[in-house]
Every structure is written in structure tokens, then in C-alpha cells.
Amino acid sequence: MQRWDRLNERQVDLLRRIADGDDLSTAEGVPHRGSARALQSRRLVDITRKGGTWRATATESGQFYLQHGFHPEDPAHVARPSPTQSTAGGAGRQPAAGSTASATVTLAQQLIDQLAQGDGVVRIEEPDEQTRARYRRAIHAAKQHKLVPDGCELRHTGRDRGDIVVRLYDKTNAASNGWDAFRIASRHQTTIDEEIVAAxxxxxxxxxxxxxxxxxxxxxxxxxxxxxxxxxxxxxxxxxxxxxxxxxxxxxxxxxxxxxxxxxxxxxxxxxxxxxxxxxxxxxxxxxxxxxxxxxxxxxxxxxxxxxxxxxxxxxxxxLESRVHKIIKEVEAGYLADQREHEERERARREETERWERRKAEERAQWEQVKATATVQAADKLRTDRFRAAFDNWVAADAIRSFCTALEASALADEASVENLEEWVAWARNKADRLDPTINPAMLAEVDFDITPRPKDLAPFMGEWSAERPEKAYRSEETRTQYADILAYEKTWHHGMRGNPQAWRWRS
Known part of the structure; x- marks a missing residue:
């Protein structure tokens, strides 16, 4: 059987039904899918399963067949001269070389379109020598005329024997590494009945x-x-x-x-x-x-x-021989049941993925909201800590100076003692000046007011959330107590407090 052989009435009716928009995706279309696959082998119908749905559409060749009543690749019509050729040179003239080249480029473009619109694989089963030669030329033309999409490469097997299998590979896709194994395996496969039995x-x-x-x-x-x-x-x-x-x-x-x-x-x-x-x-x-x-x-x-x-x-x-046709139909039914089961698993997997993504998006939104609040609180704590340190230093410096004044007032009459005390007082007043931010303003002025809290600064204000990623964080009892102390300590100080500094150390 050649691809361009005439269709029977049932096949023509099915082709017209598909061309009119019935993609056989419903339950009513299931019994006709086997015939649709036969039309696909003649390149009159395209069949896809994108999105897990079975769809059949008429190709340009299928539309051509319905309009003209014969396959566009039928040699009896391709070789027929046009009226112009008949007038100029008689009825036996073959098509010009330019016409053949144009047909090759057209087939090359159709091949690339079919590869791009499908799953990247086109198989021509049991081609005769003429068909095999046409596809060799078309594949060459696709490369020569740069019809292959950028970033992709065209590979094929079946140049001399076996089915022609053409694949469009993404150069960045590691799956193309398996091409050599596929090509070698294809050389040892046959679907021709006589060759199967002979093997x-x-x-x-x-x-x-x-x-x-x-x-x-x-x-x-x-x-x-x-x-x-x-x-x-x-x-x-x-x-x-x-x-x-x-x-x-x-x-x-x-x-x-x-x-x-x-x-x-x-x-x-x-x-x-x-x-x-x-x-x-x-x-x-x-x-x-x-x-x-x-x-x-x-x-x-x-x-x-x-x-x-x-x-x-x-x-x-x-x-088994008497039931062979029934067996093939039962194999089809099992295949379709497997497809439905696969589609159901894929649907369940997609739904689970969508639920997981929604849950993660909700968690991220909550985390970002908590983090935004924690960032404000942590930045305020850092500013408070820096300001409190400067304030405590100022209070400490004031207290040191007052203490020095009291020491001077209570100085003994002994000249040696007074001289030693004056050294202590001078040393203490120098320390007070170094502590005092009003005398040494760089202590506060050189600290950036717009402080960006680090994760460890955010952690006490994040509650049960991690400070680094949108997930819950485990915290030991000791850590929770430490964070609670930090939050409580923040509430016990304000800039109007005076008196003894909370903590200060002499600095050398």
C-alpha cells in the first residue's frame, strides 16, 4: 500500500469529519481512532496527545485530498504536465528542476512544522525507495535552507533501510545523548511482515x-x-x-x-x-x-x-488464529485504558503539584509578612542598641566627672597624696571624654542609621518562622528563653531614662 493510494468511502467520510472539526477526543470518537491512525500514516491527519487529550486534525495534504480527490504526492498527478508545459513541449515533458527543488523545500518546511508542533518525532513507516529519497532530500534541504529552529538540531535514521525516524533535538537537552543507541537499535528493527517471519x-x-x-x-x-x-x-x-x-x-x-x-x-x-x-x-x-x-x-x-x-x-x-483481530482490538482497549490511567495519574500529580505550590505560596506570603514586620522591629532594636550604648556612655562620662569633682573636693592636705589623686582624676576625666559622644560624636555619627538586619538579628522577632527561608524553624527551649529575654529587655529601656548606666566598661 502506498501513501497516495485512493481512500475508500469510509476513510473519506472520516477524513471529512475530522476536517470539519471533530478531533475524535470524545467517547464517540474512540472507535474511529484506529482508522484515524491509518490516515496519519498517509500524512492526511495529524494526531497529538498534548495536555493528555487525544486530538486529530486534518493536514494540508488531507484538505488537498478532500478538495481534489487525490493525494498531493500521487506520482500520477505530480508528473502530469501543466497546460503551459503541454503547449510548449508536449504531453510527455517532466516537471522542471526548479519545480522539484521547490517541492523539496516545501516538504522540508512541512516536516519541520510537524516536528515543532508535535512531540519532536516523525516516523515514516516502511517507505519505498522513492519516498526514502524524497525525505533524504527534504532533510538535507531543511539544513541547507536553515529551516531548523535556532538551538535545535535535526537527526534521522532509516537512510537506506527500515523506517525513517526524524527527531528535532534541543541542543541543551541531555536526552539527545541517547540518539546513537536509538539509531543503532533502529537498524535492527523491521515492521515488514515477510521480514519479521524470515527473521x-x-x-x-x-x-x-x-x-x-x-x-x-x-x-x-x-x-x-x-x-x-x-x-x-x-x-x-x-x-x-x-x-x-x-x-x-x-x-x-x-x-x-x-x-x-x-x-x-x-x-x-x-x-x-x-x-x-x-x-x-x-x-x-x-x-x-x-x-x-x-x-x-x-x-x-x-x-x-x-x-x-x-x-x-x-x-x-x-x-488464537481465529481470534487475532479481536485480540488486536483488546490490545487497543488495554492501551487506551493505560493511557486513561496515565492521564488520571498525571492529572492527580498536577493537582497535587498545584496544591503544593499554592501551599508554598501561602507560606511564603505569610513568611514575607512576618519578615517585613520583623525587619522593622529588628532594625529598631539595632538602632536602640547603638543609641543606648551612646546614651549609657554619656551618662557614665557625666557620672565619672561628678565623681572626679567629689574626689577633688575631698582631697587631703598631704601634697604627695594630692599630686597622686590629681593623676587619677586627670586619667578618669580623659576616659570620660573618650566615652562621651558629645565630645566624640563619631561614635554615633559614623553608624549608618539605615541598618539592614542580619538573619540572627531577625530571629527573635520571627516567631515560629525561620529568618532565612519560608519554613518553620525548630528552636530549643534555651533559644526560646533567650529570645524572650531579648524581647523583654527591649521594653525596659527608653531614651528618657537617666541614672546609672546599664553596663559600661573601661576602655584602654
């Missing part, structure tokens, strides 16, 4: 079945691949490594597939060696049952999460 015939270790059941298992793989393809999915075989692996690709997800054989248990028949051994060692334990191949196939398809496969088996009335 498993060459190395059947991916099918854990007996030799007698192997031909039937290979035929079931062929039927499973066809049924998946009919619903817009792909069965994938990866031959990298010693043992091939199977998986089902549904949209952007791949689910591991395991095909095995069910075993029956039959009573164990003792061999002659076992009988002799049992006589020599009667305490040994021999198996009660043996497991033997049953000839019944088992299919397991992983679900989202670890160790949650869906399982289908042959039963007495039907085989």
Missing part, C-alpha cells in the same frame, strides 16, 4: 515453543502482523542481540510481545535409575509431575507498568 525462521528463539508447534507459531506471527497493520499498528521484530524480540507499536508506544507454548502436568514415571537411587537413598525427594508441551499457543502483550501482561490462550473451542 524468526532464521532465529526462532523469540518463540518459546516446541519444534512441532513452530510452523503454526510462525503463521500466527504473520496473522498478528496483518491484523495489527489493518488497525494502523505495527508488529516489530528487533534482531539486535542473540535473541530476537517482538513488540507491538501503538502510536508512540511499544508493548513487548511473547509467544509461547502452554505446558501440561502429567504424573512422573520413575526411571530405572531413579528407582535404584530411591532404594539407596530413600530420603531423597523425586518430582511428582512432569511438564510436557501441550500444543496450545499462548500470547502475552505487556501493559503499562512492570509485570502486567494481557494473556490470550488457545481454548477447547477456538484457537
Amino acid at each position: 524468526l525462521q532464521k532465529n526462532p528463539s523469540a518463540l518459546t515453543v516446541s519444534a512441532d508447534l513452530l510452523p503454526r507459531a510462525l503463521e500466527f506471527v504473520r496473522l498478528l502482523a496483518g491484523a495489527a497493520r489493518s488497525r494502523g499498528h505495527r508488529l516489530v521484530v528487533n534482531t539486535k542481540g542473540a535473541r530476537p524480540t517482538l513488540s507491538l507499536r501503538l502510536e508512540k508506544s511499544q508493548r513487548a510481545v511473547r509467544i509461547s507454548e502452554e505446558y501440561d502436568e502429567v504424573p512422573h514415571v520413575l526411571t530405572n535409575d531413579e528407582r535404584r537411587r530411591q532404594k539407596r537413598q530413600p530420603w531423597i525427594s523425586l518430582p511428582e509431575f512432569d511438564r510436557v508441551p501441550s500444543g496450545r499457543l499462548v500470547l502475552e502483550v505487556n501493559r503499562a507498568g512492570y509485570g502486567k501482561p494481557d494473556t490470550w490462550k488457545d481454548d477447547k473451542r477456538t484457537t
